[in-house]
Amino acid sequence: MFDKFFGIYLLNKKLISNEDMQKILHHMKSTHIKIGTLAIKEGLMTGTQVEEINLLQRSKDKKFGELAIEKGLINQNQLESLLQKQSEESNLQLGQAAVDLGYLTYKQLDHELKNFQNDAGFSNAQLEALKTGDQEQIVRQFIDFDNPVFYEYVSLLLRNIIRFLDQHPWIEIEESFQFQKDPAEEVTAYQYLDNEQKIFTGIAMDEKTFKTLAAQFAKMPVEDDRLAEASITEFLNLHNGIFTVNMSNQDKKFEMSPPDISRNKLPGDMEVTGGKYQIDINTSLGKIKLILAS
Amino acid sequence: MSEDVKILVCDDSMLIRTQVQNVLTGAGGYEIFHTTNGEEAVKTYQKEKPDVVLLDLVMPEVGGLECLKQLKEVDKEARVIIMTSSGTKENLQEALKLGAIDFIQKPMDEDKLLSMLEKFKGR
Numbered sequence: 001m002f003d004k005f006f007g008i009y010l011l012n013k014k015l016i017s018n019e020d021m022q023k024i025l026h027h028m029k030s031t032h033i034k035i036g037t038l039a040i041k042e043g044l045m046t047g048t049q050v051e052e053i054n055l056l057q058r059s060k061d062k063k064f065g066e067l068a069i070e071k072g073l074i075n076q077n078q079l080e081s082l083l084q085k086q087s088e089e090s091n092l093q094l095g096q097a098a099v100d101l102g103y104l105t106y107k108q109l110d111h112e113l114k115n116f117q118n119d120a121g122f123s124n125a126q127l128e129a130l131k132t133g134d135q136e137q138i139v140r141q142f143i144d145f146d147n148p149v150f151y152e153y154v155s156l157l158l159r160n161i162i163r164f165l166d167q168h169p170w171i172e173i174e175e176s177f178q179f180q181k182d183p184a185e186e187v188t189a190y191q192y193l194d195n196e197q198k199i200f201t202g203i204a205m206d207e208k209t210f211k212t213l214a215a216q217f218a219k220m221p222v223e224d225d226r227l228a229e230a231s232i233t234e235f236l237n238l239h240n241g242i243f244t245v246n247m248s249n250q251d252k253k254f255e256m257s258p259p260d261i262s263r264n265k266l267p268g269d270m271e272v273t274g275g276k277y278q279i280d281i282n283t284s285l286g287k288i289k290l291i292l293a294s
Numbered sequence: 295m296s297e298d299v300k301i302l303v304c305d306d307s308m309l310i311r312t313q314v315q316n317v318l319t320g321a322g323g324y325e326i327f328h329t330t331n332g333e334e335a336v337k338t339y340q341k342e343k344p345d346v347v348l349l350d351l352v353m354p355e356v357g358g359l360e361c362l363k364q365l366k367e368v369d370k371e372a373r374v375i376i377m378t379s380s381g382t383k384e385n386l387q388e389a390l391k392l393g394a395i396d397f398i399q400k401p402m403d404e405d406k407l408l409s410m411l412e413k414f415k416g417r
Contacts, residue, residue, distance in 0.1 A: 248383065
């Protein structure tokens with residue numbers, strides 16, 4: 001989780017683009033954390049020193065650790081400890097992938113990791129939430145909803161995206177999560193949940209993402225538009241079904257209306273009077289805009 | 295040789311209907327009828343007299359619970375399995391009270407669905 005939010009931090013600082021982030025996430029699956037990267041993380045070497053050793057490696061047929069010891073930058077015990085950590089460490093995969101793909105140098109990685117850990121513009125509570133990786137806390141720390149059930153809604157949606165669609169969803173941290181405008185050139189699957197207050201739930205995405213996620217959820221090709229629509233609405237219906245059961249266990253009763261599809265606009269006035277929110281969730285398969293209103 | 299088990303699937307989602315169709319056709323031994331709403335389901339039930347009904351709870355107009363009630367009025371022996379993603383305690387209790395024989399949680403586990411339906415073969 002630390003990894004993912006380090007990625008968001010890089011995105012917010014415009015050091016990488018959304019496209020870069022998607023490539024990084026793909027690359028991460030096969031990324032092996034290098035000893036130099038770990039040495040930076042552990043404070044044993046600087047980014048400049050790691051880059052020097054990498055340069056040396058091009059002319060000498062020796063391992064990174066051996067050269068670092070020869071240069072007196074680390075000792076044998078430290079190398080062994082780094083090798084041990086190499087097999088345990090997963091927090092640095094994103095940074096490693098960003099370097100491997102040429103989006104960052106080791107020097108930049110060193111600088112940005114320190115910045116991120118010291119002060120990334122996050123409050124202590126926000127940083128703590130990011131470090132522990134608690135989805136609900138992250139949503140609570142970053143988004144100011146007027147309806148308290150929305151916190152649980154977003155956390156559950158992230159878990160359901162991981163369960164059914166994509167291993168690496170991440171929320172784009174924005175200054176405001178207020179709903180801005182009707183999604184143009186997009187497909188929106190939506191469903192109303194009724195209790196004392198009507199809740200609008202919608203997931204909007206571009207046509208390409210819509211088709212890709214539909215096939216992923218259906219676990220079959222969905223060339224037929226109607227089948228793609230049925231797949232995405234079923235995902236929303238399933239998610240809302242689980243949400244409704246969770247709420248019912250807390251004595252909050254919701255009735256679900258059948259889900260529907262709207263193209264290039266939202267349905268009517270969304271039939272709500274309270275706050276309207278838009279949360280952009282990126283996945284390696286494309287962006288999902290979650291729209292919540294009550 | 296025993297006859298195919300007649301299954302009536304009632305779900306407004308084309309995805310669920312397609313998935314059930316694929317699983318049952320793959321397994322063999324089933325004749326499948328599809329309906330997309332409660333009203334249609336009751337009419338098809340009367341015409342085809344299926345062995346089992348797979349019924350969704352959340353559907354437009356005539357919802358699952360109302361449809362179950364009507365099916366039981368038509369045939370009090372009707373065997374109805376509820377397919378649901380929103381199995382709240384109240385909904386499930388209500389469905390049981392109305393005479394549903396079982397539930398299957400969405401997304402459906404293929405093996406579970408087949409083992410549920412297998413027992414109707416050779417009846």
